[in-house]
Every structure is written in structure tokens, then in C-alpha cells.
Amino acid sequence: MRAQIAEPESAAGVRVGIVESFRVGDRDGVERVLADLRALKVVDLRTVVSWADWESAEGEAWYSWLLPYLAKQVNLIPCVLYTPPNQAVAPRLSAPPWDPKAYGDFIDVLITRLGNCFEWIELWNEPDKLSEWDRTLDPHWQTFCAMIGGAAYWAQRRGKRTVLAGLNAFDPNWLELMFRRGVMQYIDAVGIHGFPGTCQANWESWPVVVHSVQQILTQHRSGAEIWISATGYSTWRHDEYEQLRAFGKALEAPVERLYWHAARDLDPEFSTRDGFHADDRDYHFGLRRSDGSAKLLARLWAEGGLDALWQALEPYPGARRSTARPAQPVVITGGAGFIGTNLAHRLASEGERVLVFDNLSRPGVERNLKWLLETHGERVQVECADVRNPYALRRAVRNAKQVFHFAAQVAVTTSLANPRHDFDVNAMGTLNLLEALRGADEPAPLIFTSTNKVYGGLDDITLTGAGGSYRPINPKLCERGINESRPLDLHSPYGCSKGAADEYVIDYARTFGLPAVVFRMSCIYGPHQMGNEDQGWIAHFLICALEDRPITLYGDGMQVRDVLYVDDLVNAFLAARAHIRNISGQAFNMGGGPARAVSLLELIDMIVELHGAPPHCETSDWRAGDQRYYVSDTRKFQEATGWSAKVSAEEGVQRLYQWLRRARGLEQVHALANPNRTGGVRRKAALRRAFASQDRQQRAAGKTSQSI
Numbered sequence: 001m002r003a004q005i006a007e008p009e010s011a012a013g014v015r016v017g018i019v020e021s022f023r024v025g026d027r028d029g030v031e032r033v034l035a036d037l038r039a040l041k042v043v044d045l046r047t048v049v050s051w052a053d054w055e056s057a058e059g060e061a062w063y064s065w066l067l068p069y070l071a072k073q074v075n076l077i078p079c080v081l082y083t084p085p086n087q088a089v090a091p092r093l094s095a096p097p098w099d100p101k102a103y104g105d106f107i108d109v110l111i112t113r114l115g116n117c118f119e120w121i122e123l124w125n126e127p128d129k130l131s132e133w134d135r136t137l138d139p140h141w142q143t144f145c146a147m148i149g150g151a152a153y154w155a156q157r158r159g160k161r162t163v164l165a166g167l168n169a170f171d172p173n174w175l176e177l178m179f180r181r182g183v184m185q186y187i188d189a190v191g192i193h194g195f196p197g198t199c200q201a202n203w204e205s206w207p208v209v210v211h212s213v214q215q216i217l218t219q220h221r222s223g224a225e226i227w228i229s230a231t232g233y234s235t236w237r238h239d240e241y242e243q244l245r246a247f248g249k250a251l252e253a254p255v256e257r258l259y260w261h262a263a264r265d266l267d268p269e270f271s272t273r274d275g276f277h278a279d280d281r282d283y284h285f286g287l288r289r290s291d292g293s294a295k296l297l298a299r300l301w302a303e304g305g306l307d308a309l310w311q312a313l314e315p316y317p318g319a320r321r322s323t324a325r326p327a328q329p330v331v332i333t334g335g336a337g338f339i340g341t342n343l344a345h346r347l348a349s350e351g352e353r354v355l356v357f358d359n360l361s362r363p364g365v366e367r368n369l370k371w372l373l374e375t376h377g378e379r380v381q382v383e384c385a386d387v388r389n390p391y392a393l394r395r396a397v398r399n400a401k402q403v404f405h406f407a408a409q410v411a412v413t414t415s416l417a418n419p420r421h422d423f424d425v426n427a428m429g430t431l432n433l434l435e436a437l438r439g440a441d442e443p444a445p446l447i448f449t450s451t452n453k454v455y456g457g458l459d460d461i462t463l464t465g466a467g468g469s470y471r472p473i474n475p476k477l478c479e480r481g482i483n484e485s486r487p488l489d490l491h492s493p494y495g496c497s498k499g500a501a502d503e504y505v506i507d508y509a510r511t512f513g514l515p516a517v518v519f520r521m522s523c524i525y526g527p528h529q530m531g532n533e534d535q536g537w538i539a540h541f542l543i544c545a546l547e548d549r550p551i552t553l554y555g556d557g558m559q560v561r562d563v564l565y566v567d568d569l570v571n572a573f574l575a576a577r578a579h580i581r582n583i584s585g586q587a588f589n590m591g592g593g594p595a596r597a598v599s600l601l602e603l604i605d606m607i608v609e610l611h612g613a614p615p616h617c618e619t620s621d622w623r624a625g626d627q628r629y630y631v632s633d634t635r636k637f638q639e640a641t642g643w644s645a646k647v648s649a650e651e652g653v654q655r656l657y658q659w660l661r662r663a664r665g666l667e668q669v670h671a672l673a674n675p676n677r678t679g680g681v682r683r684k685a686a687l688r689r690a691f692a693s694q695d696r697q698q699r700a701a702g703k704t705s706q707s708i
Helices: 027-040 059-071 101-117 142-157 172-180 206-219 240-251 296-313 338-349 365-379 390-397 412-417 419-438 475-480 492-512 537-546 566-578 600-611 635-641 649-663 684-700
Strands: 014-019 044-050 075-081 120-123 161-164 189-194 225-231 257-261 330-333 354-358 380-384 402-405 446-451 516-521 523-525 551-554 560-565 586-590 597-599 617-620
Touching: 014 027, 027 059, 027 296, 044 059, 044 257, 059 075, 059 101, 075 101, 101 120, 101 142, 120 142, 142 161, 172 206, 189 206, 206 225, 225 240, 240 257, 240 296, 330 338, 330 390, 338 354, 338 365, 338 566, 354 365, 354 390, 365 380, 380 390, 390 419, 402 419, 412 419, 412 492, 419 446, 419 492, 446 492, 446 566, 492 516, 492 586, 516 566, 523 537, 523 566, 523 649, 537 551, 537 600, 537 649, 560 566, 560 649, 566 586, 566 635, 586 635, 597 600, 600 649
Parallel strands: 014 044, 014 257, 044 075, 075 120, 120 161, 161 189, 189 225, 225 257, 330 354, 330 402, 354 380, 402 446, 446 516, 516 586, 523 560, 551 617
Antiparallel strands: 560 597
16 A cells, blocks of 8 residues: 655656656665655656566566565555566567557556555657667557557546656657547647756757647647656766756756666676667666765755755856857866865955856855855856866866866765775876866966875884874974975875876976976865865864764874875965965975874864864774874975965964854853963863773773774
């Protein structure tokens, strides 16, 4: 029986559902898709019921489990197609049946057995596609009309409402034929399909297509509803913002229902009806990737519902593909990220025109982008695109006067889970940019942000843990930090991909004369940072404290990084830009240096003082590639440009803490007693007492997780 389902998700009066198919026996896949639908608060699902699979050994049992299970959680619409081989006029699933009545007989059986699972039923799918209906075996649609008309008649007699299969490319003449053949007298809704931007080169618009359907329905005095029974957008070119835009345009269509294809990308190990990777577009229609990670549309939809999608579409007029570009802009790839936002703000504040090139994949960056546009108006333009798309990059940098390349996959953990993605973004994305610049008439200078991870684990440096933080025994290293003479030692896929990009930038400067500089970055922090465990740890710790969430310390908490406030980094970018001709082809270590070296435990000590209460801290095992000590020696860059860092660690952490409070609408709090200090003994006693108290509380509660 169909369960009482929550109110369906809708926008602008359109009821929104998802299209997804399931392989026989794939119960785990069913659970994944249902979880995806719950995250979106979607309760309408259109799914295939294969007549051919029903006739197989496991098919009937599979659907006898699947349909009732789905119907308990969603409003289900089965789309019934594919002819069993023993009933087909040719040995393929798309062939017409010998007896057109056989399809209606199967519909009758399906309703008898499982009709309590659904109210509506869709009769076939995209009959103009040879892989779905081989019209070469039915050139005048005689068998199709007899088959669908008979099935629709019986479905209505059995109390079901019927949906006419949508064509892959709508043809008003075909719908007229359905009326002339008498099929439409048994149809309650006309399905239309469309995949603009992916498949249909001559697509006009949803209103035009819907109007064509409505004209025919009106002419024949039909009261049938009009549905978009399948639409979607393939992100095979890594253009997730275009998927969001395609969805927004479909929502504006004057129809009763819209079904979006699909919940997930197709598993790359599977074949489609047209063959194994015969068309890679078919593998990338999902709201989520095949590994379950959310694309932009899915993330925004889950975070704020359909209303949030309108807001996301509103502020980015520059994202629309246009030949119009600001004259000689400064292009910032990854420009909606935390570093890009701060640099764009500085440049636009000084009157420069900025083109932000970003795919908006990192949660929260859309807020940064909205803030930039609200603050600077037309001085900031946007290209929502991905560095893996070489054509989009070429358009973006064609007239650039300067390029800052920040777009990257930034997490070691993500690189371990998906090394290919990490390589494609970091290494191939950088090569795409270098080639785009090399092909320009006057290549713009490039400043690229690499990482200290290119130096590897630094296991050869002997450390002491005295005082609660790791420091080198070598006094010169402790005094100066690690300089650029250290050989690269690439650890983790992330280190390899960034190291490859790092060396490509240097080599393009050497080989092709491209003016380019590399910054090997340590820990950068400041406003507009969306910190998490994998990247942006200072912001992550502060956010956890503000939101009363536990902080996990991987390792012993004594690992040390030099920290650089983002304003100082922006000053370094501008200094590099001013001296680019003299320093091109070089890499520079960039961070706060020894004066701003902080351990994780020391940061938590600062948080205790700022926040007035100790955050809850737990420990876990060391993570792959995590250096116990890294502090930048920035003297090479200082001597080349005159730059130096100004903001102390204490002052910078305080500034970020206050900004995070303001961003959450919280009152401001007292400042650190001495925000300009850069060293000395920090108050660890209160920290240790706080952790000891937490440990006692955990033991009393019977918890076993280890606390600092």
C-alpha cells in the first residue's frame, strides 16, 4: 500500500520529482537514492519498470520488493518499457512486440500485483530514440499506437491515470498522430522531455515547447496535463553552474510537474543502452557524482530548498556566457574562495576590474561571491566555470592583464580518496591555464599558489617536543624556518598534483618566457574562510568553538605551522605583481615565519582566552602526509620585494574570531590581553586544566574517546 507521503516539493507551482533507475538486485543503490531524495525533501520519483526484466529469473521478485518499498517513502510513477526477447519481433529490447496487446496484458498484471503502489503510470519512454523504440521496425507507428492505446485503456479501466511517453526531441506532428490514432482519449498527462545544453542543439525554450503542446491539446479539446517527465543537464564538461541554470529554466516552464534526471551519475563501470561509454554525456546527469559527493545544484538545494536556488541564480549575471568582458581584468581562478575573495576585495577597492573564475564547488563560497558583488557592483564580474574546461579558461584570460591562480582541490584526504580528481583539478587544471596564457597574444603575468606539502613529510628534521610543541633541534632552522633550497619530496596524491603544477609554472616561465611566480604556502587564515578539518584549520577550530562542536586533533596536537593573516598575503601578492619581471620563474616560501609559528595546542590556548571557555577536544591517529613541523623561511621573498608580514598570530586569530562572530550575528567580546605579542610562554596551565576536567567528565560518563 502507498504510505502517507509528505507534501511534495514544489516551486512556482511546479511539483518537482527525480528520475532514477535501479538495476535488478541493487538494494544498496535504492537506499542511496532514497537518502539523496530525503536530503532534498523530494517525495516524487519516476523510475523504470522493465517488462523484459520482469520476465527474467529474478525480475518479478525484484519488482515485487522494489515497488512496495519505494511506495512507502515516495510518490512513485513507474515508466514501463522494454520488450521481452521472447515476445519481440527482433532480438533487442527496443523492438516492437509481435502482439501489441501483450504490453497491455503486462500492464494489467502489474496493476493486479502492485497497483496499490502507484496512482499514475507512464507508458513507454522516448519512442523516437532507436535504443528505446526501434521505429525502423514500426515506421508508421502502427504497432506503437495499438500497443499504447490498448494499455492506456486498460490502465484507466483499472483506476490508474496515464502518462504518454515523452519524446527525446518533441515533435508536434507526432502528438497530432497520437490524436488521430485515438491514443490520446485514454491519456491523462502528456510527458515532454528536453535536455537543453546537453543534447538539443536547436532548442528554443521551455515556454515555446510547452506552448506547442498546449496548442495541440486545446485544438483537440483535451484536458490532459502537461508534464516535463524527464529533463536534466550533463556536467561532463565540469560546468555545474550550467546544470543549476538549466534546472532554474525548467522550473519556469508552465507545467504541472517536473522530473529531473537523475539522482546520481551513472557508475563509470556500467554500460548505457547505447554501449559502454559510447557517449560520456550519459554518465554525468546526476545531482550527485557516482561516489555520492554533491554537485553544486544538489548542495544548494539540500542547504536551502528550491528557494535557495533562485537566490543562487540571482546575483551572478556575469556567469551567463557572454562575449562581453571587462577591459583587461585581473582574473582570479578560485576567486570566490577565501583568499580570492580577499584579493578581489582589495583590487576592486582600489578601482581595478576583477573577473572571478570559480566553479562554486566549495560550500559557502557563494556567500563570498554575493558579498563581493554587493560591495563592488560592476567592478567584479563572474565566470562560473571549472579549470578543467580549457575553453572556458581560454575565454576568461584572453584579455587579462594579470592572473592569480588559486583554484584547486585543497585536501590531502580527498586526494587519497580520489587521486584522479585531484590530479585533474590541480595538475591538469594548471596546465590548461598555462596553455591558455601561452596562446594569448600578450600573455598575462601569473601568480600561482602552491603548498608546503611539496617538501614532503620533513622526516629528516630532528625535532624536540619540549614545551608542548615540536621545534627543530638545529638552532638555525628554528630561527629561520625552511627555505627554498630544500628539494621537493612529493608525498600524497595532493602533494604530487600540486608539485607537478608548481614545476609546470616554473618551467613555462623558463621555456616559454611566461612571466610567472610560485608561492609555496604555509597556513593562511582570515575573514571569509570556510574552514574544515582538511583545510583552513584555524578557522575550523574557531568555528567549532563558536558552534560548540568538538575539535578533533589528529596526532598529539604539538605539530607546528607558521600562520599568515590573509591581509599580509594580499600584500605579498601585490608585491610579487610589482616585481614580476625580476622574480619570474622562481618559487618562494610564503607564510608567517618563525615569529608566527603556532602549534595546535597553542591555538586552542588562544581560543580559551578569546572564547572564555575551553573547546571540547578529542584526538585521533596521525593522518597521511601530516608534517609535525613546517615553518617558512620567507627571507628570499623579503629581500626580492621588501615585503614583510605585519599581523601577529594573536592579533590575526582575534580578528578572525571577531569576524566569525559578526558573521553569525553574535556580540563582540573582549580582546586578547596583548594581541601584538609574537612569542613567549602562553597560558597552557588553564588549557591543561580544562582538558583534564573534560577527561574526568568523560570518564564519569563512561566515554572512551581520548581527550587532550
